[in-house]
Structures are given as structure tokens and as C-alpha cells.
Amino acid sequence: MKKYAYFPGCSLEKIAHSYHLSAIETTRKLGVELKELEDWNCCGATTYFHVDELLAYTLAARNLAMAEKDGLDLVAPCSGCFKNMYFAAAHLKRDPDLAEHINFALEEDNLHFSGKIAVRHLIEIFVNDVGLEEIKKKVSHPLNGLRVAPYYGCQILRPRKDHEDVERPQFFEDLMSAIGADPVDYPLKLHCCGGSLIITSRPAALSVVRSLLQCAVDRGAAVIATACPLCQVNLECYQQQVNQEFGTKFSLPILYFTQLLGLALGIPPKPLGIGKELISLGPILLQTR
Amino acid sequence: MDHTPRKLIAMILAGLKDQVLASNTFWFCASCYHCTVRCPQGINITEMMYALKRYSIWKSKYKEGLIGPVFSETFVKTIFKSGRSYEPVLAPTYIFSYGVIEFLQEAQTATSLMLKGRLPLLPPRIKRLENFRRMIGRIIPVGGLS
Numbered sequence: 001m002k003k004y005a006y007f008p009g010c011s012l013e014k015i016a017h018s019y020h021l022s023a024i025e026t027t028r029k030l031g032v033e034l035k036e037l038e039d040w041n042c043c044g045a046t047t048y049f050h051v052d053e054l055l056a057y058t059l060a061a062r063n064l065a066m067a068e069k070d071g072l073d074l075v076a077p078c079s080g081c082f083k084n085m086y087f088a089a090a091h092l093k094r095d096p097d098l099a100e101h102i103n104f105a106l107e108e109d110n111l112h113f114s115g116k117i118a119v120r121h122l123i124e125i126f127v128n129d130v131g132l133e134e135i136k137k138k139v140s141h142p143l144n145g146l147r148v149a150p151y152y153g154c155q156i157l158r159p160r161k162d163h164e165d166v167e168r169p170q171f172f173e174d175l176m177s178a179i180g181a182d183p184v185d186y187p188l189k190l191h192c193c194g195g196s197l198i199i200t201s202r203p204a205a206l207s208v209v210r211s212l213l214q215c216a217v218d219r220g221a222a223v224i225a226t227a228c229p230l231c232q233v234n235l236e237c238y239q240q241q242v243n244q245e246f247g248t249k250f251s252l253p254i255l256y257f258t259q260l261l262g263l264a265l266g267i268p269p270k271p272l273g274i275g276k277e278l279i280s281l282g283p284i285l286l287q288t289r
Numbered sequence: 290m291d292h293t294p295r296k297l298i299a300m301i302l303a304g305l306k307d308q309v310l311a312s313n314t315f316w317f318c319a320s321c322y323h324c325t326v327r328c329p330q331g332i333n334i335t336e337m338m339y340a341l342k343r344y345s346i347w348k349s350k351y352k353e354g355l356i357g358p359v360f361s362e363t364f365v366k367t368i369f370k371s372g373r374s375y376e377p378v379l380a381p382t383y384i385f386s387y388g389v390i391e392f393l394q395e396a397q398t399a400t401s402l403m404l405k406g407r408l409p410l411l412p413p414r415i416k417r418l419e420n421f422r423r424m425i426g427r428i429i430p431v432g433g434l435s
Contacts, residue, residue: 010373010374010375010413013373013409013413014376014406014407014408014409015376015402015407015408016407017406017407038416039415039416039417040415041368041372041373041415041421042368042372042373042374044368045364045374046320047360047361047364047365048361048364048365048368049320049339049342049343050339050342050343050346050357050358050361051343051346051361051362051365052343052365052428052429053339053343054428054429055365055425055428055429058424058425058428059368062421062424101428102428104427105424105425105427105428106424107427108420108421108423108424108426108427109417109420109421109423109424110420154319154320154321154322154323155320155322157326158321158322158323158325158326159322159325159326159333159335160326166326167326190323191321191323192319192321192323194319195319195320195321196319196360197317197319199356199360199379199383200316200355200356200357200360200383201316201317201356201357202387202391204290204317205319237398237401237402238398240394240397240398240401241394241395241398244394276405276406276407277405278401278402278405
């Protein structure tokens with residue numbers, strides 16, 4: 001059985017609890033064990049980097065050190081948490097002075113990070129570690145004909161980590177095809193959801209969300225699949241505000257990819273957190289049962 | 290956004306420090322890193338925007354009426370207190386700068402989320418909070434931000 005240290009992140013405790021529930025259900029079904037880090041702290045989000053970079057890396061390092069203590073690679077379902085901890089680990093491995101400074105702080109919590117573990121995004125675990133062939137075998141309720149717009153957003157892909165394709169990635173589409181859905185190709189799939197600008201520069205963010213929704217709708221999407229809580233919140237919870245602001249009539253459900261995967265694996269909707277969305281799924285659910 | 294990134298970089302190179310700090314451009318950066326992966330010169334523009342945000346907070350010199358700096362500092366203080374983020378504490382940093390219509394729309398969204406059980410009622414808190422705070426104290430003198 002594959003086993004990982006699991007870092008849910010602050011959003012998954014409440015506003016994105018359905019992502020947490022569906023991550024746990026789907027991994028279990030596919031023989032993957034997620035062991036939640038015992039006393040994890042906030043990854044630093046984007047805001048910490050606005051104030052103090054060293055402190056932001058220290059916050060991430062505490063989580064990394066706890067995973068290392070367990071001897072497990074760290075998995076984050078949130079793209080922001082993933083990006084922060086991935087680069088914190090990379091910087092600490094590359095820069096001994098930084099590592100020494102941060103490890104001096106970590107001593108206060110009896111922790112030490114020496115750079116032995118990897119940081120992964122949840123979607124990679126399904127695509128690369130479990131594998132699409134294995135997933136196909138386990139699909140009992142293929143989402144035949146469901147037009148899903150896979151939404152990558154930013155921080156799964158960017159900044160570039162290695163030599164991976166940051167311009168034309170296909171893994172999200174492949175995963176959707178593996179569960180029988182019909183992935184929709186739309187030009188804004190790698191664009192930003194607005195991130196925390198939804199709070200700090202609301203009009204700018206609402207206009208970004210509007211373009212994204214319009215683009216997916218124009219290409220015939222019945223649902224958008226996300227792999228990040230902030231993307232989900234901006235696209236779903238602010239959809240009504242977009243409608244009020246721009247006179248549009250969007251009613252496009254936004255689900256976590258794990259919720260769609262779970263349905264295809266035959267897991268009932270409720271344990272996947274379905275029912276907590278603000279935009280009703282309507283006929284989609286019928287189509288998938 | 291008052292200056293394009295290209296212009297802002299030119300202003301930095303020209304040494305126009307006060308004008309750069311008076312700009313709101315970097316507070317419109319959502320950290321999407323699209324420019325960073327595409328810059329043919331390999332310039333990490335996103336990190337530059339982060340650096341400008343930090344510098345302007347550090348110098349307490351930022352454009353009047355921006356939500357970004359206050360929001361960021363409040364967020365950081367919340368983490369100092371509890372180790373995890375808690376949305377309701379952050380609301381006052383921006384909600385009062387909204388107009389009536391925006392305020393009502395935001396309240397409506399919050400109510401819908403509340404009804405679906407998606408907003409936390411109590412602030413979360415990590416267990417080893419004392420260690421955590423001492424850890425932070427070894428990086429920056431605590432009190433520096435509060």
C-alpha cells in the first residue's frame with residue numbers, strides 16, 4: 001500500500017471540506033493511505049510572502065520536518081500549499097545557510113529538516129503513482145458523455161519545477177478521460193482564478209472569473225473540475241456576484257476532481273462532500289449514477 | 290494598476306524610488322507566475338512583485354486605500370496567534386472599504402456558505418502553539434509585527 005504524509009491545509013478544514021472528504025474516500029478506494037500530519041500549521045499562503053520571506057519558509061519547513069520525521073513524502077491537495085512547500089523544500093536543499101537558520105528555529109519544536117522527502121500535489125498521486133490504467137480498471141460508474149472542463153489554474157504548474165510542460169499540460173484531461181468523462185478543451189484552462197485578489201482587488205478578480213466561466217461555457221462545459229480550494233471558491237462562491245456585476249446568468253457547477261473521480265469509482269455522493277456546493281449539480285448527478 | 294510591469298522595472302532602473310513605492314501595480318499581482326515562466330530573459334517578475342510588496346510594508350509606504358497590505362499583515366498576525374488561518378478575522382480588513390452593494394453581495398455569499406456549513410465558527414488552533422511561537426521568535430523578534 002502506498003503511504004504518504006497528508007497536509008490538508010487551512011481551507012480544507014471548512015470552506016473546502018468536500019475536497020478533504022473526497023480526497024480521503026478516493027485514495028482509500030485506490031489503495032493509497034494518507035496519514036494526516038499530526039499538528040500541521042498554515043503553509044504561509046501568499047500573504048506571508050508579502051510580509052516576510054524567511055518566516056514563510058520557516059512555516060513551510062515545520063510541516064516538511066514533521067513529514068520527514070514520519071519518513072513519508074508530503075502530499076498537499078491545495079495548489080498554493082503544494083507550491084509553497086515544494087519550493088521551501090527545494091530552497092532548503094540548495095541553500096545550507098538558509099537550512100541552518102531555519103533548523104535553528106525548528107529546534108524550538110524539536111524538529112529538523114534535512115531534505116530527504118519529496119513534496120507532491122494530490123493529483124500527481126493519482127496520475128503518476130496510482131496510474132491511469134489502474135484507475136480505469138477500478139471505474140464502475142464511468143461518467144460517460146459528461147463534458148468536464150479541467151481547470152489547472154496556476155500553482156500546480158507554475159513556477160516551473162523542472163522540464164515539465166507548463167504550456168500544454170494534458171494530465172488533467174487524461175485523468176478525466178480515464179473516468180469516462182469528455183474533457184473540454186478551452187483556452188483559459190491555465191489562467192489564474194484571481195487568487196486572493198477576490199478580496200484585495202475585487203473588481204479585477206470578478207472580471208477574471210467571468211472570463212473563465214464564459215470560456216468554459218462557450219466550449220460546452222457542464223462542469224468545471226478543479227484541484228485547488230481557492231480556484232473552487234472563486235469560481236463557485238463568487239459566481240453569483242459575477243452575475244450581479246455583469247448581468248450574466250452563469251450556473252456552472254464547480255467540483256473538485258476527487259469528487260468526480262469518486263462518483264466514477266462508485267462512491268455515493270454524500271461521503272464525497274456533494275451537497276455542500278452553492279451551485280446545484282442538477283442533472284449531472286443523474287447522469288453519473 | 291497604474292503602471293505596467295515593464296514600466297515599473299524601468300522606473301526601478303531609473304532610481305525613481307518614491308514613484309515606485311507610490312505605485313499600486315504590485316498589489317495587483319495574484320502570483321499566477323504566468324509572466325515568470327514566459328519571460329524570454331528568465332526574469333522572475335512574480336518574485337520581484339513580492340519583493341516590492343515586502344519593501345513597501347517594511348517601509349510602511351504604500352498607496353492610500355489599498356486592501357492588500359492590511360489584509361496580509363492581519364493574516365500573518367492570525368497565524369502567530371493560532372498557527373492556522375481563520376477567515377472571519379480577516380473580513381474586517383476589507384469589508385468596510387466596500388460600497389453598500391458590494392457589502393450586501395459579500396454578506397449574501399457568506400450567508401450561503403454558512404448555511405452549507407462551510408464557514409468556521411471557532412478559530413482553529415495548533416496543539417504545540419508555545420513551541421510554534423518560540424520558533425517564530427527565533428526568526429524575527431516577536432512584537433515586531435504586533
